[in-house]
Amino acid sequence: MTSTESKGRKRHSAIRARHVASSFDTAAPNERFDRQSIPIQLVRKSVTSTFDFWVQLSTNMSRRLGWYPRVEPYVSYGTEHYSRLICRTVLSPPGPQTSSASRGIWTALTVPAPHTRVSLAIDSVPIQSAQLGDFEYYDAPDSRRNQSSNSIRSDRSGYLDLVAEHNLSVGLHELTYHVPGRSLVSAPIYTIPTSARIGVISDVDDTILVTQATSKFKASYNLLLSNPTKRVSVPGMSVLYTRIHDLDPQMPFFYLSASPWNVERTIRLFIQDHGFPSGPLLLRDLDPRPKTFVPTSVQHKHEFIRQLMADFPNMRFILFGDDGQRDITTYTDVVRRYPGRVLAIGIRQLGPSETSLSSLGWSNSRPAPDIDVPIFYGTTGANLMKTMLPYLRHVC
Structure with missing residues (x-):
């Protein structure tokens, strides 16, 4: 075989993704499996x-029913020089793919399509070289780790996590995915200028979307059984976010949620329908893992905030959260770990009907954290706007 034939064969052989790992799998000493009772x-x-066993059984049954792979596209982000691309291959019946939101119980029962060949393109230009992502550490773009092929195979859970180097103009671009036998599906890529000075990182659950996450029963009902088109927005938060975005049209918004990737479309449509500034969603995989089992909300937020801090080293961030899931403690740790990188913190206070005082991660009776970043409190967006917006207008 000639070297040209060898390169051609390699070109048509799909890159095989390793199982997507994360820092949740890198267990701390007290979390190691062998140290548990x-x-x-x-x-x-x-x-x-x-x-x-359920994944294997459901995959075999779905294939017997004639189901075959399709792509669940997730919103991606990046800079002018590289993008972070995430999608998942799943099994579904023949027919067109719906673009509407489904009840969480159906998305939770999604059957993965492992090791599925996927072709990608940005603005109709095929991606022929990519770096396989690995959340176990910060994935800085490194051309030496690029692999060349016309397609890439998803991992054993159906996930693809890629870093693609390129030269893109700032703004919104279209990422398309294709698997054999299915129509193209697309998702936006937010290309954020490296010169952007300020960005917003916002929690979703009970910060902009009422989920009652501090009550496991209510949160489970809202996630799995409630009508996704009737999800309730926290009053005034969309107006506050829009006013903040008006301060600088280049300001990117990143949304963090402890919800699984399965409901990405539902949350994305919620953000769109309720008038929040658009932006990428950073969710988590709830598959139980042998080392740290199911990742906590705190671990999830730390991981992605660390990634955003590294992706945009010249950007300062405004952080939004609530007082029901230890967001103040988490954000205080972020301020101390990244001095000078946090501009302000907005905390939405949950009402008595949303949680009991004993379940709160923070209460007004506790001392304020000893940090040099202002923290603004309010039960609604209107309350936060009165104090927070004048400050942001001054510093921005």
Whole structure:
């Protein structure tokens, strides 16, 4: 075989993604599986084994029913020089792919399509070289790690996490995905200028979307059974975010949620329908893992904030959260870890009907954190706007 034939064969052979890992899998010493008590080890083994069995069983049954792979596209982001691209391949019946939101119970039962060949293009230009992502550490773009091919195979859970280097103009671009036998599906890529000075990182659950996350029963009902088109927005938050965005039209918005990637479309449509500034969603994979089991909301937020800080080293951030899921503690740690990078913190205070005082991660009776960044409190967007917006107008 000639070298040209060898290169051609390699070109047509799909890059195979390793199983997407994350810092949740890199267990801290006190989280290591072998340091847990025997009952906890047995419970975790049984849950992970049951989950793996269900995935294998549902995959086999779906294929017997004639289901075949399609792509669930997720909103991506990047700079003029590279983009972070995430999607998932799943099994579904023949027919057109719906673009509407579904009840969470159906999205939670999504059947992955492992090791599926996917072709990608940005603005109709095929991606022929990409770096396989790995959240176990910060994935700085590195051309030495690029792999060349016309397509890439998803991992054993159906996920693709890629870093693609390129030269793109600032603004919105279209990323298209294709798997054999299916129509093209697309998702936007937010190309953010490296010169952007200020960005917003916002929690979703109970910060802009009423989920009652501090109550496991209510949160589960809202996530799995409630009508996604009737989800309630926190009063005044969309107006506050729009006013902040008006201060600088180049200001990017990033939305963090502890919800699984399965409901990405539902949250994206919620953000669109309720008038929030558009932006990429950074969600988490809730598949039970053998080391740290299911990642916590705090771990998830730390991981992606760390990634955004590295992706945009010259950007300062405005952080939004609520007082029901330890967001103040998390954001205080971020301020101390990244001095000078946080401009302000906005905390939406939950009302008595949304949570009990004992479940709050923070209350007004506790001392304020000792940081040099102002923290603004309010039960609604209108309350926060009165104090926070004048300050942001001054510093921006």
